[in-house]
Amino acid sequence: xSAKAASTKRVGLEVxxxxxxxxxxxxxxxxxxxxxxxxxxIVEHLSSMVANGELEAEFVNVESEHSAISACxxxxxxxxxxxxxxxxxxxxxxxxxxxxxxxxxxxxxxTVANRALSGPLSIWNxxxxxxxxxxxxxxxxxxxxxxxxxxxxxxxxxxxxxxEVLLPTIVNLDGFIxxxxxxxxxxxxxxxxxxxxPPYVPRHQLDPxxxxxxxxxxxxxxxxxxxxxxxxxxxxxxxxxxKVWEEWGRLTGRHYQPVERYRTEDAKVLILxxxxxxxxxxxxxxxxxxxxxPVGLLTLRLWRPFPFEALREAVDGAELLIVCDRALSPGGPxxxxxxxxxxxxxxxxxxxQILGYIVGLGGRDVPPEAFKDIVAQALxxxxxxxxxxxxxxxxxx
Amino acid sequence: MKPLEQITWQEIELGGLLREPGxxxxxxxxxxxxxxxxxxxxxxxxxxxCWTVCPEPAIxxxxxxxxxxxxNYCKGCGTCARECVTGCITMVPEEE
Amino acid sequence: MEKFGYAESxxxxxxxxxxMPREEYFTSGHRSCQGCGEALAVRWxxxxxxxxxxxxxxxxxxxxxSSGLPQTAWMHPWIHVAFENTAAVAAGVExxxxxxxxxxxxxxxxxxxVAMGGDGGTxxxxxxxxxxxxxxxxxxxxxxxxxxxxxNTGIQRSSSTxxxxxxxxxxxxxxxxxxxxxxxxxxxxxxxxxxxxxATASPSYVFDLYFKIKKALETPGPAYVHxxxxxxxxxxxxxxxxxxxxxxxxxxxxxxxxxxxxxKYQLTVNPHRLRxxxxxxxxxxxxxxxxxxxxxxxxxxxxxxxxDLLSRCGLPEPEIPFPVPEEPAxxxx
Numbered sequence: 001x002s003a004k005a006a007s008t009k010r011v012g013l014e015v016x017x018x019x020x021x022x023x024x025x026x027x028x029x030x031x032x033x034x035x036x037x038x039x040x041x042i043v044e045h046l047s048s049m050v051a052n053g054e055l056e057a058e059f060v061n062v063e064s065e066h067s068a069i070s071a072c073x074x075x076x077x078x079x080x081x082x083x084x085x086x087x088x089x090x091x092x093x094x095x096x097x098x099x100x101x102x103x104x105x106x107x108x109x110x111t112v113a114n115r116a117l118s119g120p121l122s123i124w125n126x127x128x129x130x131x132x133x134x135x136x137x138x139x140x141x142x143x144x145x146x147x148x149x150x151x152x153x154x155x156x157x158x159x160x161x162x163x164e165v166l167l168p169t170i171v172n173l174d175g176f177i178x179x180x181x182x183x184x185x186x187x188x189x190x191x192x193x194x195x196x197x198p199p200y201v202p203r204h205q206l207d208p209x210x211x212x213x214x215x216x217x218x219x220x221x222x223x224x225x226x227x228x229x230x231x232x233x234x235x236x237x238x239x240x241x242x243k244v245w246e247e248w249g250r251l252t253g254r255h256y257q258p259v260e261r262y263r264t265e266d267a268k269v270l271i272l273x274x275x276x277x278x279x280x281x282x283x284x285x286x287x288x289x290x291x292x293x294p295v296g297l298l299t300l301r302l303w304r305p306f307p308f309e310a311l312r313e314a315v316d317g318a319e320l321l322i323v324c325d326r327a328l329s330p331g332g333p334x335x336x337x338x339x340x341x342x343x344x345x346x347x348x349x350x351x352x353q354i355l356g357y358i359v360g361l362g363g364r365d366v367p368p369e370a371f372k373d374i375v376a377q378a379l380x381x382x383x384x385x386x387x388x389x390x391x392x393x394x395x396x397x
Numbered sequence: 398m399k400p401l402e403q404i405t406w407q408e409i410e411l412g413g414l415l416r417e418p419g420x421x422x423x424x425x426x427x428x429x430x431x432x433x434x435x436x437x438x439x440x441x442x443x444x445x446x447c448w449t450v451c452p453e454p455a456i457x458x459x460x461x462x463x464x465x466x467x468x469n470y471c472k473g474c475g476t477c478a479r480e481c482v483t484g485c486i487t488m489v490p491e492e493e
Numbered sequence: 494m495e496k497f498g499y500a501e502s503x504x505x506x507x508x509x510x511x512x513m514p515r516e517e518y519f520t521s522g523h524r525s526c527q528g529c530g531e532a533l534a535v536r537w538x539x540x541x542x543x544x545x546x547x548x549x550x551x552x553x554x555x556x557x558x559s560s561g562l563p564q565t566a567w568m569h570p571w572i573h574v575a576f577e578n579t580a581a582v583a584a585g586v587e588x589x590x591x592x593x594x595x596x597x598x599x600x601x602x603x604x605x606x607v608a609m610g611g612d613g614g615t616x617x618x619x620x621x622x623x624x625x626x627x628x629x630x631x632x633x634x635x636x637x638x639x640x641x642x643x644x645n646t647g648i649q650r651s652s653s654t655x656x657x658x659x660x661x662x663x664x665x666x667x668x669x670x671x672x673x674x675x676x677x678x679x680x681x682x683x684x685x686x687x688x689x690x691x692a693t694a695s696p697s698y699v700f701d702l703y704f705k706i707k708k709a710l711e712t713p714g715p716a717y718v719h720x721x722x723x724x725x726x727x728x729x730x731x732x733x734x735x736x737x738x739x740x741x742x743x744x745x746x747x748x749x750x751x752x753x754x755x756x757k758y759q760l761t762v763n764p765h766r767l768r769x770x771x772x773x774x775x776x777x778x779x780x781x782x783x784x785x786x787x788x789x790x791x792x793x794x795x796x797x798x799x800x801d802l803l804s805r806c807g808l809p810e811p812e813i814p815f816p817v818p819e820e821p822a823x824x825x826x
Contacts, residue, residue, distance in 0.1 A: 030588055058592040060584065060629065061629070063621060063622075063625030063628075064625070066577075066581070066621075066622075067622050068581075070582050070585065071581045072585060073574055074549065074572070074574075074581070074583060074584065074585020074586040074587075075586070075589040077589065078547075078586055078590050079589065079593060080589040082589075097578065206571075208546065208601075212570055213560055213573075214571065214572040216573070217560060217561055218562045222563075226562075
């Protein structure tokens, strides 16, 4: 089905296909991608749209993910609207270049279909791939369902290409759980997207009429200043992100927040999670609320820049915050999200007790019962005093 | 151009983009040399081979077609003297 | 272009220097060593490239000496990303221009795209990206600055380091004669991708280099030019012998100058009389430790490969006015 034919009708689409439609509607111009499970359907469909002339773009079948992100830098440097997608090992292979892409301020948009990192090899979903890329200096956000995957892919271009931002942006969606699942969602028509997302106007590009040098090296006297500039730019992008989300809310009626709250009014216990498992956790919260437990759910949507104030406001009044990570930092404090949340809440004069549970590694299923069990375990831990740094939930043995 | 150690983070443009091509000319590599070329004009045939082989480049053409070193950049490698067709270039040590 | 022919004399057509363009695209003030053959090559290649072009450059000597914040020696639009991905970055630049042109967003002609990298960034860590870009047929030129080691990091060996050369990671010793493998044949690898143009070149033959770059840029599709760059610092040779050593490399058959046009080989500088490799090895400190068995081996290999190249070019053997060492009973390659 072509993106042009889509209107505000509700359709059933595989989420990967919906993401490809979003990229096409956003009029991406240059795509360099390498196939890796579970991102493959995205790039396959984009490839076929280009081949059929439905998307006026160049699609380069690069020979590795490292070359994919490198080619994307080259493409973005000419002023073309640039996109790529990857997962897991592919993201890991891009690693050294990811830092450079953001340092050089190229507004590349990338979908990461989150998948566990080897070893052992796993094609199934968790967040270890993106958690290993926390410091790359990109804008990073997580979606919970297919509609969000579609919405945030389009919005990512607008955020990234904002002249005050000009930072590459990652949209994380859970591999297989979202990428390979058919969901009901509403697309937008091309005219609406065109009005929302004007063409990319670069502030820096390779042009023989105005030669510039990109990628000069920095002596110790200047490196810190360049990094500070990047830090401030990324932090200040927060305001632009909120503005773009607000504009989308007025356009579509779908409003997004950096920290989404579900039944958090008068909640004493809060669960915090990222990605598609939040919808499972909502079921558990409903069941627990029906049983009279004051439990609420926070979904962390915006990961970088980290929404410090929004998080601090969201936990106000809670006594226990259970952070559910989808990745493990071996030998460390457990879950990356829990570590960052604890650090963000540390300055508060009054803050909830924070416990970390790691769930769903390597694609292990996490049903609503698991969340209920986690809340029960956490409450017991609080009562008896915490006995461990974190809990790797559901491990046998 | 401001010295490196005075540039503030606010002055960094787009991750260290450099908008002035050829700004390296501000750096005088001529300070490096311990010898420099001297042309004997009477034997110079103005062929331009010395100008061709200078890696900097630090050889300039004078009006009249003869050549001389650019003292700002000549590093004193001696390639011009070695390649000179008539051998009219001599390398002379720098005065202390 | 044809009217200048290719340089065949000992030096080069003497007055032709005056016909070359004066505008410098790689400005003085760069921090290369005295007598740097690579800087000389960059100077002439960038002149041959001309105005309407964009350069993607790998990490290496030429990148470091020319682009320390806040100064740049490049007059071209220039991008450096990392060490091993120049060909991929260039492929991206070429693609970006293609789509912008198709959508009517380019003012003026599509700029030429030139990728540049050292021997390390090309034949070792950069080989994958190069192979991918050549196979995909992007319209770009790749220029390899071959100074035969990882010079910028302190003279460590690469797969382009010649047999027997001393480097810091292939030092001669009780159990080693230096580099123990033969130089990787990058032009053969490029040609194996079926590209329309590949060539070797040297800044000691400036006009040959200049016109090969022009030809490479004008050839639609991928082009590969491998430039031998004498490095006095790494090769332990006097700073004023840079151009001379480059000529000796050609005159001894160690680094023949040829091009491969749609798979057809032709020699562009044909020394009618070869010199013994000793003439080339002697001025270089990096070969000082070699004894007769190694030098004889090098001589035999150089001749064997040179004869192979000549037969592919359909040319007769040149005069060899020195005794060719005999093959011992058994010899590995």
